[in-house]
Structures are given as structure tokens and as C-alpha cells.
Amino acid sequence: MTTSTGASKVEALQQNLLRQQPQSRALLERLLTKFTGRTRYGAFAPIHGGHCAACNVTVAAKPLQEAKAGAFINCASCLRFLYVESI
Numbered sequence: 001m002t003t004s005t006g007a008s009k010v011e012a013l014q015q016n017l018l019r020q021q022p023q024s025r026a027l028l029e030r031l032l033t034k035f036t037g038r039t040r041y042g043a044f045a046p047i048h049g050g051h052c053a054a055c056n057v058t059v060a061a062k063p064l065q066e067a068k069a070g071a072f073i074n075c076a077s078c079l080r081f082l083y084v085e086s087i
Ligand SMILES: [Zn+2]
Pocket: 052, 053, 054, 055, 056, 057, 075, 076, 077, 078, 079, 080
């Protein structure tokens, strides 16, 4: 009956990120402090149509490829961790 509230999704994203890129922990904590509760997106934003969903900056081709392969990349503008939403 529960639909996604968003909170557990962010937790899953954080766990994935730290498993893949443990060195990103410091940046993640900075972004969480900066963005959580202030904007619609926290430290993570999905890529929509090749753009960062949070700030709308175009994601370059190479990182976009990496994101499609399942990696987390950082937005060139807002620095959020970007990911491709699986449908
Ligand atoms: Zn951005």
C-alpha cells in the first residue's frame, strides 16, 4: 500500500553511491548539508533528457555514458550526484 515517499529511495541511492565510490562520502555529506530540505532535490538528482533535473544543465556525453552504465556522476553546475532513473 505504501508508495515511494522518496526517503527510502534516497537512502538506497546513498548506499549505492558509497559502495561504488567510497571516496565520495565527504562530498556527499557536504551536498546533504547544503541541499536537504531546501530544494526539491537533495544530494541526488535524476538525469532527464540529458539534463540535470535539478538545475537543467546539460550533461556531457562521456559522463552521460557512465551514468547510463550505472555509475554516479557529478553535475558540472550544482555538483549533485546524477543518476539515470531505471524505468
Ligand atoms: Zn545540476
